[in-house]
Amino acid sequence: xxxxxxxxxxxxxxxxxxxxxxxxxxxxxxxxxxxxxxxxxxxxxxxxxxxxxxxxxxxxxxxxxxxxxxxxxxxxxxxxxxxxxxxxxxxxxxxxxxxxxxxxxxxxxxxxxxxxxxxxxxxxxxxxxxxxxxxxxxxxxxxxxxxxxxxxxxxxxxxxxxxxxxxxxxxxxxxxxxxxxxxxxxxxx
Numbered sequence: 001x002x003x004x005x006x007x008x009x010x011x012x013x014x015x016x017x018x019x020x021x022x023x024x025x026x027x028x029x030x031x032x033x034x035x036x037x038x039x040x041x042x043x044x045x046x047x048x049x050x051x052x053x054x055x056x057x058x059x060x061x062x063x064x065x066x067x068x069x070x071x072x073x074x075x076x077x078x079x080x081x082x083x084x085x086x087x088x089x090x091x092x093x094x095x096x097x098x099x100x101x102x103x104x105x106x107x108x109x110x111x112x113x114x115x116x117x118x119x120x121x122x123x124x125x126x127x128x129x130x131x132x133x134x135x136x137x138x139x140x141x142x143x144x145x146x147x148x149x150x151x152x153x154x155x156x157x158x159x160x161x162x163x164x165x166x167x168x169x170x171x172x173x174x175x176x177x178x179x180x181x182x183x184x185x186x187x188x189x
Contacts, residue, residue: 011120019110030059038093040085047074051085066106
């Protein structure tokens with residue numbers, strides 16, 4: 001784990017519209033289709049139902065059907081779901097379109113280009129003077145020397161003084177104590 005200060009930003013991906021479908025049109029050979037306003041077609045054959053999602057080619061407006069249910073008994077449908085198919089419920093269109101089994105069964109993929117946006121709050125940066133002992137000037141700092149070590153200004157740092165790298169004193173002689181041990185000695189004094 002890094003000892004450098006970091007910022008955690010919560011972010012959310014929001015859908016701006018339904019994604020396009022990568023589906024080849026049989027008329028114009030275009031590779032994009034859209035659900036448009038989102039419509040289902042329900043067909044009854046005795047006690048069996050077929051449900052399709054209608055999609056439209058982006059280039060030529062040709063309508064195609066994608067199978068949602070095929071030859072399914074009416075008794076196996078939830079009444080609320082069946083009503084949603086009949087009234088073309090927008091939430092039901094989105095849930096079927098984003099369903100992985102639906103995409104696999106109809107051999108389509110989703111094109112999310114322009115269909116989402118990233119929502120993040122503005123970043124709040126902490127000024128270096130707000131936290132003593134923390135240097136945000138890089139490894140060398142402004143003076144060209146290494147920054148001074150943390151002296152226990154963050155919770156839990158003063159008791160974790162493990163041996164680290166050695167540091168040379170200003171006169172060129174090697175200090176026998178490791179860098180972190182000397183930092184602990186100065187913070188305890």
